[in-house]
Amino acid sequence: MSIIINSNTYKASSIKIVDGKIYSGSYPFQTETLTLLSRGKQEGFNLPNFNSQVTIDVLIQQLKSHGIWQQLDVYYNFSYNDTSLADFSRINWKSPFSALATKNGGMAYTNQGWEGNGVDGYIDTNYLTSVSSNYKLSGATIGGYVYKANTAGGVSGRIACAIDTDRMTVINTSTTRHRINTASNTSVTVNLSGLGYKITTKDNTPNARYHYNNSTLTSTTTPTDTADGNNRRLGLFASVSTSVYGNHGLSTLIFGGFLSETQVGQFQSSYNNYLSRL
Numbered sequence: 001m002s003i004i005i006n007s008n009t010y011k012a013s014s015i016k017i018v019d020g021k022i023y024s025g026s027y028p029f030q031t032e033t034l035t036l037l038s039r040g041k042q043e044g045f046n047l048p049n050f051n052s053q054v055t056i057d058v059l060i061q062q063l064k065s066h067g068i069w070q071q072l073d074v075y076y077n078f079s080y081n082d083t084s085l086a087d088f089s090r091i092n093w094k095s096p097f098s099a100l101a102t103k104n105g106g107m108a109y110t111n112q113g114w115e116g117n118g119v120d121g122y123i124d125t126n127y128l129t130s131v132s133s134n135y136k137l138s139g140a141t142i143g144g145y146v147y148k149a150n151t152a153g154g155v156s157g158r159i160a161c162a163i164d165t166d167r168m169t170v171i172n173t174s175t176t177r178h179r180i181n182t183a184s185n186t187s188v189t190v191n192l193s194g195l196g197y198k199i200t201t202k203d204n205t206p207n208a209r210y211h212y213n214n215s216t217l218t219s220t221t222t223p224t225d226t227a228d229g230n231n232r233r234l235g236l237f238a239s240v241s242t243s244v245y246g247n248h249g250l251s252t253l254i255f256g257g258f259l260s261e262t263q264v265g266q267f268q269s270s271y272n273n274y275l276s277r278l
Contacts, residue, residue: 032069032093033057039096045087048080055277060093062270068263069094071141072256073132074125074234076101078113079147079251081278089114092127094256099126107237110249114237118152118247122238124163127255129232134257137181141259143199143211144236145271146172148249150193157246159198160253161239162232169239170200172248180208190217197268203258211264251275 029037033056040047048056056077063069075093086109090101105120114123129135135142142160150157150172157172169179174191180202192198196213210217234255238245252271259267 027054027057029053029057030060032060036091036093036096039091040088043087043100046082046084047088048082048085052080052082052278055274058277059270059274062273063267066263066266066270068259068267068270071134071259071263072254073134074127074253074255076125076253077251077274078109078253079111079145079275079278081111083109083111092125101125105245112147113249113251115148115249116152116237116246118150118156118245121245121247122240123236125234125236125253127234129162129168129234132256135255136257138202138204139258140180140202141199141257141264142168142180142255143170143197144253145197145251146195146248147251148247149195150246150248152245152247156238156244157193157248158235158237158239158244159192159248159250160234160236160255163235163240168232168234170198172198172246178208178210197264199254199259199264199267201259201264209261211261213268214265216261216264 033053037047037053060069072094077093078089080089092098102124104122104124106117107121107123108115116122144159146159155171155173155175155177159170159172161169169177171178171192173193174189176185176189178186178190178192178200180200186208190210192210192212197211199211201209201211207218236250236253254267
């Protein structure tokens with residue numbers, strides 16, 4: 001069967017319409033998207049449906065256009081509005097054929113992402129920060145989007161943290177214990193409790209910037225960098241070395257080089273667009 005659109009005739013089975021644009025034949029996915037899907041197929045994982053594949057592709061396009069994609073070493077997206085994609089969500093978008101993330105203990109997968117149990121659940125990305133090409137002692141970004149706030153108590157709600165020691169720490173709570181490339185706490189309390197984006201950045205000054213949705217807090221007395229921050233294995237939801245576990249919900253995780261305040265805002269807008277399209 002053929003159909004006519006704007007005076008052009010197409011074979012119905014061969015067209016796809018995305019964002020009002022007509023594609024005759026296959027949709028022109030970017031190499032990054034095809035590589036991601038290829039890893040999922042190779043592993044035998046359930047794959048996102050076509051609409052979600054296009055939504056993934058659009059997000060990658062936007063991150064590239066803002067210069068964000070190029071700065072990342074690790075990018076995990078856990079939110080697909082499809083609970084059959086738990087395994088697919090363990091793929092690092094930035095390096096799809098690297099080691100898969102592993103879930104440990106009582107983790108639950110939902111339409112919005114992964115949730116800890118506050119007892120023993122955490123995710124090990126199996127990513128060693130020492131191999132990072134963008135994350136540096138003098139230029140770093142780490143954080144994510146929290147869709148369910150931590151209620152496990154204390155400073156347990158770690159969005160990200162080194163598996164083997166309490167470094168690179170972004171916590172879903174109000175505390176001085178947030179850390180990036182340092183073994184010491186901040187000198188002031190930074191409130192990253194509640195829902196939304198919690199992203200910490202570090203440039204080549206003594207400052208660390210804590211982005212909470214549309215707000216930015218700066219600690220001008222953050223301790224000087226130490227080598228501890230740049231040779232660790234990246235984990236989510238817990239400080240395994242101190243047996244502290246969170247029960248928050250996480251939709252996405254970014255880790256890489258320094259992102260400016262403008263780029264942090266652009267990441268938030270791009271990911272909001274992604275979520276709205278699912």
